[in-house]
Amino acid sequence: MTAAPCAEPVRAPSEASAKPPSDNGTDRDARGRFARGNPGGTGNPFARQVASLRAALVDAVNEQDVRDIAAALLRAAKNGNVAAAKLLLAYCVGKPGETPDPDRLDVDEWNLVKETSVPGRQMTTAVQRVPVQLASDFVVAALPGIHKGMARMIGDGFKAMEAKQNTGNGLDENAEAAPESKSGGAPSTHGGNGRTRPSTNGQHGGTAPSTHGDNGGRRQLSREERIARDEGDLMREFEKLMRE
Numbered sequence: 001m002t003a004a005p006c007a008e009p010v011r012a013p014s015e016a017s018a019k020p021p022s023d024n025g026t027d028r029d030a031r032g033r034f035a036r037g038n039p040g041g042t043g044n045p046f047a048r049q050v051a052s053l054r055a056a057l058v059d060a061v062n063e064q065d066v067r068d069i070a071a072a073l074l075r076a077a078k079n080g081n082v083a084a085a086k087l088l089l090a091y092c093v094g095k096p097g098e099t100p101d102p103d104r105l106d107v108d109e110w111n112l113v114k115e116t117s118v119p120g121r122q123m124t125t126a127v128q129r130v131p132v133q134l135a136s137d138f139v140v141a142a143l144p145g146i147h148k149g150m151a152r153m154i155g156d157g158f159k160a161m162e163a164k165q166n167t168g169n170g171l172d173e174n175a176e177a178a179p180e181s182k183s184g185g186a187p188s189t190h191g192g193n194g195r196t197r198p199s200t201n202g203q204h205g206g207t208a209p210s211t212h213g214d215n216g217g218r219r220q221l222s223r224e225e226r227i228a229r230d231e232g233d234l235m236r237e238f239e240k241l242m243r244e
Contacts (some may be wrong), residue, residue, distance in 0.1 A: 156235060161230040165223070 027038040044050065074085035100108070221229070 153237070154234075161227075161234055164230055165226060187208040 027035055029035045073084050073088050077088050
């Protein structure tokens with residue numbers, strides 16, 4: 001007796017499942033299934049529509065409707081409908097818990113005692129705190145005034161910084177014009193116009209200003225340096241206010 005030939009040769013699992021990905025731009029194979037490397041779905045594109053439909057369903061059902069449905073479910077469960085009984089018990093009683101292990105009864109009791117007690121320091125901390133709702137109400141009520149105060153402080157700081165910059169510019173102009181106004185011209189390097197150039201070692205009685213200010217000479221800050229200094233002062237004042 002010879003075996004009947006198979007109608008279709010059996011293919012290896014890899015042969016049967018391996019399908020080239022489709023070129024239709026959907027990351028699916030020729031049978032419409034997700035191909036390897038598919039990034040997955042982008043979520044529910046109709047989430048807002050589903051939410052609106054659920055809202056319409058909730059609006060269409062009132063409390064009495066739910067009571068009638070529950071009564072019908074209860075009658076079906078009493079008449080032997082197992083599915084109705086499972087649904088009713090699942091919502092009313094809940095799923096049965098795991099059977100307790102007799103060898104762990106003492107451990108479970110000890111864990112229950114620990115879970116139902118708190119350290120004394122936590123009680124002290126809780127007493128010293130305020131309820132979340134009270135803190136939230138206080139912050140919400142105080143925020144507008146705090147924001148106004150911060151805006152006023154920032155505005156005053158910018159005005160003071162601008163005033164300092166304007167004053168500094170005026171002093172620099174006067175300082176630059178002073179040597180020419182006193183003698184009618186800039187001092188000559190060799191003293192030809194009546195002014196003796198100060199010696200670098202103090203031989204002519206004039207001490208050259210030190211680059212680091214040891215002998216009273218002080219380097220004038222540039223406009224950019226003054227702006228950076230004033231902005232730094234303003235930021236330090238703002239940080240101080242935020243800490244307070």
